[in-house]
Amino acid sequence: MNAKQLMIGLGFSMMAAASVPALANDAKTLPGAACQPKSSSPTAFYVSNNGGLYNDSAQELSVICPIVRDVMASQASGIDNGQVWVIDNNNTAGDPKVSCVLESRATNTGVVEQLTTTSVAGASPNAQRLSYTDLGSSEDGYYYFRCTIPGTQTVGTTVNRSAIVMYRWSETD
Numbered sequence: 001m002n003a004k005q006l007m008i009g010l011g012f013s014m015m016a017a018a019s020v021p022a023l024a025n026d027a028k029t030l031p032g033a034a035c036q037p038k039s040s041s042p043t044a045f046y047v048s049n050n051g052g053l054y055n056d057s058a059q060e061l062s063v064i065c066p067i068v069r070d071v072m073a074s075q076a077s078g079i080d081n082g083q084v085w086v087i088d089n090n091n092t093a094g095d096p097k098v099s100c101v102l103e104s105r106a107t108n109t110g111v112v113e114q115l116t117t118t119s120v121a122g123a124s125p126n127a128q129r130l131s132y133t134d135l136g137s138s139e140d141g142y143y144y145f146r147c148t149i150p151g152t153q154t155v156g157t158t159v160n161r162s163a164i165v166m167y168r169w170s171e172t173d
Helices: 003-018
Strands: 025-031 045-047 053-055 061-066 078-087 099-106 110-118 128-135 142-149 153-155 158-160 163-172
Touching (some): 053 142, 061 163, 078 099, 078 142, 110 128
Antiparallel strands (some): 025 163, 053 163, 078 128, 099 110, 099 142, 153 158
16 A cells, blocks of 8 residues: 555545534523513613613513524433523512523424523523533424513612523533
8 A cells, every 4th residue: 555545545544533413512602682572662671782681671571592403313212411601680679580581392282391590589690600511402402592681770760671691502412
């Protein structure tokens, strides 16, 4: 075998190895602005310059944050882990905190599984992470985060707003 044949054989071997899909986590991140408010009022929310989706009304706001699914095989095990970064800037007694549900649904049978996490006490402009692990899936289903953002809170002349800053998930191949 000459050097030219060896190089061609090596090249084909490298191309074949490169075309094999890796069995690893497939992480994705989207800004809060990707979430869709379940409100017909265009003044109920605003998108900040950093891509966060803020509740701009005194009323609680519900949003759906879509998740792109690209593992549709029957052996797909679902969402390995997910996180939602939120700002919970409302500490009025009795008011709900930012709450998100990571949901897996089948197109024909409805809910496959739900995982819920609620933020800690509010009145902080700092983002905090809500975490989720091991969400099952349906072969032909879909996923999303469903979040509730408390209304604004006015303290003196300051209006505190809560938000979905960003969200991330890792789908297991």
